[in-house]
Structure formats: structure tokens, C-alpha cells
């Protein structure tokens with residue numbers, strides 16, 4: 001595994017709006033091929049996420065969306081192709097080093113610890129050096145509902161509240177890029193709308209976001225660019241207006257939601 005020098009930690013906490021890498025994508029995948037054992041699941045995927053941009057990565061179940069996230073966060077090493085974070089070649093860099101570069105995830109299934117309290121879940125964000133007090137303050141300001149549940153076991157909260165906790169924890173380190181896998185999974189439409197409003201706020205605050213979603217229409221209300229994945233291949237990319245037909249074919253005639 002490649003290791004980065006400590007100077008790379010300089011990216012952490014840099015507001016993406018600062019401009020010094022405006023024309024360089026925050027996240028760049030170039031012709032990425034990746035496999036689980038002998039089975040290749042990404043067959044040359046290329047996509048870019050720029051500063052202050054929300055990009056939606058769309059596609060049916062099994063299209064390869066989560067695998068792209070795993071590549072971008074160092075959990076799945078590409079067989080070939082290039083992974084660039086803010087212009088640096090980071091193939092093979094381990095996950096915690098990518099996290100120190102400012103890459104954070106809200107994983108599929110939320111990734112919270114159900115048997116720990118809200119506060120103890122937030123404590124996980126302190127690895128970055130930010131104090132628990134500061135993390136809690138920003139989490140409760142963003143999601144006042146969590147404040148009242150500070151000592152509640154996370155697993156006993158509603159799905160929407162758990163997703164808020166997962167978002168709050170990911171944002172604790174003020175990431176440069178946030179990757180969100182299936183924010184809407186299992187949640188009522190009104191809760192999904194509220195969470196996507198929060199994603200818009202996060203982008204406006206200067207964090208770039210890759211929104212991974214099966215529910216394309218919803219994600220394209222927030223994103224300014226969409227990438228449609230189909231069987232491990234980018235079938236189309238473009239502005240939300242441009243993507244209609246590509247979405248219909250990627251979802252194989254099923255009604256696109």
C-alpha cells in the first residue's frame with residue numbers, strides 16, 4: 001500500500017471554495033477497473049466531482065455504485081485506471097489516509113453503532129483531532145432533533161434520525177468531499193426531502209458531494225451533474241435535464257423513481 005507524506009494532511013478543513021484547486025476535480029476516476037476475486041464489476045469507470053459540486057451517481061441495484069465508493073475511499077483497490085484526489089494520484093492509498101485528505105462517507109446502511117449513544121457515535125469523529133464538544137455543537141445545530149437524543153442508544157432512533165447521525169458524524173471533520181451511499185434507503189419521502197435539503201446546505205457550505213442513489217429523480221433535484229452506471233459501465237453523464245433517456249434504459253424499462 002502506498003503511503004502519503006504528512007504534508008498531504010494540509011487538505012483537511014480547507015474550504016473547497018478557496019479556489020486553488022477549482023479547475024482540478026476533487027475526485028477523479030479515470031478508466032477504473034475493479035474486481036471482487038476473479039469477477040470484474042467496474043469496467044473502465046470515469047467520473048469527476050469538482051469543488052462545490054453535487055454529483056449524482058445513479059443506477060439500478062447491482063450497477064456498481066457502492067463499488068465506485070469503495071474504490072474512491074480505498075476499500076477496493078482498482079485493477080487498473082487512476083484515482084485522483086484533488087489532483088494527487090492516490091491508487092493504493094489506505095482508507096484512513098484518504099479520510100485525512102478530507103474524504104468522508106455516509107455508508108450504505110448508515111454505519112452507526114446501534115448500541116452506543118448518539119454522543120458516543122459522534123465521538124468517533126474525534127479521531128480527526130476535532131474535540132467532541134465542537135462536533136456535538138455542530139451536529140446539534142444542524143440537526144436539533146439529535147440534541148434531545150444525546151444519550152439515547154442510536155439503534156432505538158428512527159431511520160431518519162439515524163441517517164442524520166451518520167451525516168453529522170461524517171461532517172464532524174469538515175470533509176472536502178462527502179460520499180453518501182443510498183441516503184433515501186428505507187425512509188419515508190418527507191424525511192428523504194428533509195435530508196436532501198440538508199445535502200444542498202452541505203454543498204453550499206463548501207463540501208463537494210457524490211450522491212449515490214437508486215432513486216434518480218430525487219438525487220437529480222439536488223445534483224448539478226449525473227452519472228448513470230449500468231452493469232459497471234458509465235452509460236451516460238450529463239446535466240439533470242440531459243439524462244432522461246439514459247435513466248430509462250439503465251433501469252431496464254422499470255419506472256425510474
Ligand SMILES: Nc1ncnc2c1ncn2[C@@H]1O[C@H](COP(=O)(O)OP(=O)(O)O)[C@@H](O)[C@H]1O
Pocket residue numbers: 036041059060061062063064065066067068
Ligand atoms: N463483496 C462483494 N463480493 C463479491 N461481489 C460483490 C461484492 N459486493 C458487490 N459485489 C457485486 O458487484 C456488483 C456491483 O455491486 P454494487 O457495487 O454493490 O452495486 P450497487 O451499489 O449499484 O447496488 C454486483 O454484481 C454485486 O453482486
Ligand SMILES: [Mg+2]
Pocket residue numbers: 065066067108181
Ligand atoms: Mg449499493
